Amino acid sequence: MLVARPGVTSATEWVAINACLAPAAALAGQEVVTSEGLGTPEVLHPVQREMAVRGGSQCGYCTPGFICSMAAEYYRPDREADGADHGEVHGPNGFDLHALSGNLCRCTGYRPIRDAAYALGTPQGGDRLADRREEPPDAPEATEFSDGERTFVRPATLSAALELLHRNPRTTVISGCTDWGVEVNIRGSRADCALAIDRLPELRGLVVTEEYLELGAALTLTEIERGLDGRVPLLAELFPQFASRLIRNSATLGGNLGTGSPIGDSPPALLALDARVVLSGIGGEREVPLADYFTGYRQSVRRTGELIKAVRIPLPLAGLTAFQKIAKRRFDDISSVAIGFALDIDEGTVRRARIGLGGIAATPIRAYHTESALEGQPWTRSTVLAAAGLLRAEGTPMDDHRASSRYRAAMLGQSLLKLYARSIEEVVA
Ligand SMILES: Cc1cc2nc3c(=O)[nH]c(=O)nc-3n(C[C@H](O)[C@H](O)[C@H](O)COP(=O)(O)OP(=O)(O)OC[C@H]3O[C@@H](n4cnc5c(N)ncnc54)[C@H](O)[C@@H]3O)c2cc1C
Secondary structure: OEEEEEOOOOOEEEEEOOOOOOOHHHHOOOOEEOHHHHOOOOOOOHHHHHHHHOOOOOOOOOHHHHHHHHHHHHOOOOOOOOOOOOOOOEOOOOOEHHHHOOOOOOOOOOHHHHHHHHOOOOOOOOOHHHHHOOOOOOOOOOEEEEOOOOEEEEOOOHHHHHHHHHHOOOOEEEOOOOOHHHHHHHHOOOOOEEEEOOOOHHHOOEEEOOOEEEEEOOOEHHHHHHHHOOOOHHHHHHHHHOOOHHHHOOOEHHHHHHOOOOOOOHHHHHHHOOOEEEEEEOOEEEEEEHHHOEEEOOEEOOOOOOEEEEEEEEOOOOOEEEEEEEOOOOOOOOOOEEEEEEEEEEOOEEEEEEEEEEOOOOOOEEOHHHHHHHOOOEOOHHHHHHHHHHHHOOOOOOOOOOOOHHHHHHHHHHHHHHHHHHHHHHHHO
16 A cells, blocks of 8 residues: 655655555554555556556456555656666666565566556656645544554654553554564454554654764654665665565664564664664663663563664764675565674774674674674784684574574674675775
8 A cells, every 4th residue: 555654855755565564543644545546447547557558467466566566666756757777676767676575476477567667657747646745744643542442542742652651561562563563464463552653753853963873763764764865884785685665664673673583684783883772761761782782582671661762873984884684585585694794994904893693693692702803903804714703603593494503604704704805896996
């Protein structure tokens, strides 16, 4: 489905999200357009027409998802319809094919769908969804629904949310619902009281000061990606590897840290960036280094009644950074191992090294031994080979259906060699 959300380059953007993960109550007061609502049988929407004439639909199962994702990209205000070819994933009409990721087709194959996407022009005058972008979107209503058994609450302010959490600690906090929605759909989880925090203004700031960059816990990853616009190269490398555009349009950093998962993709990157977590409770705020945040499998120092308010990344940023995700597929997969690197190299010597690891222990961890082995050493092949040996031994990787412990350990070692090779290439280039 498409939802009207605050835009980066226009007042409103049409954002595609997974309808199967969003609770209906969470959409109250928001403008939603489904694939059926885009056109009519008599007057098809350009996206519907191109999909039909190019044979982009067969069994029809995936079609509504493709149509909505394609329509969101069709209406993206900064899509360039200037005939420029931006490379393998951009069409001549500026269409970014990654906008379709997260939708899987098993009938037609992807070529007719790509053909439909690349055949799209720009919205013409009188297109109500194009015109709608000029005005701000309707804000979701602060609301409370109850069927007598279960309650859904969307408070207007952070203090109201914290008050509710204080009164009822068993409340289930929900943000983008890309994790919780799976719990509901697959595991049958139900919340007696669900507290929606995804639109709380206090959790949606993107602030840059002299000392740090603050990312609100309820900003979606797409909003952060667009808002930062490459300013944090490590995060710019992470985002395309995090799920799909559809998921990133809802998923938040607060949710990624809130799950406490050892295989979440943001912790290794944020650990490398020396990030701190701002926690907010009824008694006030406190700041915790992310390196001290996780205490055990899906456990953290976050107290009952506290919310993650923001993540702070200290400035200036390290000069050499990388995010490497090793998974069974290149895109849209859960990581077997994820590594974030942030190194300061001055006159050929490693002055400071931060390495965050995911998927190799019960929690995301820092590679402290490897960091110490690198610091103060020349950034040379022999230093890197010695440190890679240490990196292989960090954590306690396990065997599971994603990877064996030996494979995980081997990938850790390789990751540092890959970083080194890349840094040398950059110098040569
Ligand atoms: C198809 C698919 C692909 C995915 N791929 C990836 C991937 O590549 N990498 C990856 O890391 N994850 C992936 N995920 C998992 C998920 O998208 C992320 O964990 C996401 O960041 C969760 O954010 P959310 O806002 O949707 O969290 P929600 O589902 O709303 O919440 C998740 C948990 O965090 C808690 N929470 C949320 N916000 C806060 C807060 N501000 N303070 C305290 N607690 C909070 C909630 O109470 C809940 O327990 C994927 C999920 C799906 C369905």
